[in-house]
């Protein structure tokens with residue numbers, strides 16, 4: 358049984374939140390800090406190697422109580438249970454949503470265990486040089502051909518975990534723009550490169566076009582039989598993969614209960630597994646699973662994904678904010694924001710509710726951002742003095758991987774300085790000109806993690822996955838379909854036919 362479909366605006370909590378908002382909207386957070394000396398610790402949450410501080414938000418303990426009431430009335434607890442127990446909560450596609458099962462080693466389905474061991478064997482052969490190209494040379498380069506969820510997640514994780522990488526060179530081809538594939542092919546040698554064609558459906562125009570171009574390029578210097586040593590596929594569509602000419606032992610499975618944007622934990626992450634080795638890949642999965650348990654079992658008052666999801670709703674629906682920024686103070690997380698953009702916006706960019714009615718409140722915020730400190734010199738002016746209120750996540754790792762202490766101290770001091778400047782502004786200070794005034798009162802979450810490891814990265818990504826789900830339940834939308842991408846694809850097919858004729 359799926360969980361009840363509640364319009365959030367019809368709940369008692371929503372009405373109370375509306376009144377509460379009217380009373381709180383002009384209050385400066387600085388006053389909330391002066392009234393309560395333990396505000397920082399009251400609104401900080403420790404979990405594993407994470408410390409999440411939400412004290413710099415325009416909230417009081419009453420705000421949280423009302424948001425918990427809203428979660429109760431919209432049946433969040435029941436929704437979490439339904440998702441984890443495999444109910445087909447993706448109703449418009451009649452599918453369960455079980456990416457969490459890809460990282461649960463205790464209850465893992467046999468086909469997942471089998472796929473993981475297939476990944477282990479394959480990646481070990483590639484890394485050790487046992488797997489040879491068709492001319493007998495070991496593999497030096499791995500190229501992932503995929504787009505959307507079959508590209509963004511693996512690419513992001515491979516870059517984020519560069520510190521843990523081996524000698525292999527990794528490349529990602531996604532865009533149908535021929536310059537993308539051709540520039541990548543300039544860098545690789547067909548004799549020592551393996552191509553991973555990753556597509557859940559194996560019908561995606563960009564991926565198939567790129568895969569065919571690569572295949573033609575490969576066959577300029579090799580025979581058809583050599584394909585078995587250089588082409589591998591990850592897909593649910595075995596028939597289409599076989600038609601493409603990929604040997605059956607080179608096919609890795611996917612399942613319809615894993616959404617593309619939640620699939621980096623499956624064989625879709627094969628490129629990452631080759632780059633960092635199976636042991637590290639498994640650690641990524643275990644870190645995500647630890648967060649799954651936290652999300653499933655922790656009371657909402659201490660539940661980090663729940664708290665962050667509720668705060669988004671508070672800002673989007675009461676303060677009417679339209680965007681949220683994410684600023685990781687780690688260059689390794691340079692690709693986190695593009696990955697989150699698909700995860701959040703493809704999931705929650707919906708205008709029809711779970712009862713089929715058009716929605717009259719805001720859903721799916723625009724997600725944007727980039728790494729600190731670079732972002733400080735790009736768009737922080739707007740965060741500090743612009744007319745828009747932009748709730749922002751600040752993420753940092755306290756320990757630096759390269760032990761560059763001076764750099765790390767400067768990075769951390771900027772991290773803390775920015776959240777304080779956004780909080781306090783110049784309130785209480787005499788400024789000689791209005792242009793130098795900072796209003797402050799701009800909300801931030803601080804996500805402070807001990808160290809960037811495969812495990813902690815897994816936890817961080819799972820945290821955001823669950824935040825998406827929390828928002829979706831509160832907004833009463835289906836977070837796991839993506840019909841909004843179809844119309845453009847259909848028109849593009851028609852345009853292509855016309856262009857080809859001309």
Ligand SMILES: O=P(O)(O)OC[C@H]1O[C@](O)(CO)[C@@H](O)[C@@H]1O
Nearest residue numbers: 505506507556557558561617842
């Ligand atoms: O893995 P596939 O089937 O090639 O799909 C790629 C991407 O395309 C989308 O369907 C959007 O067009 C995404 O949801 C998905 O991640």
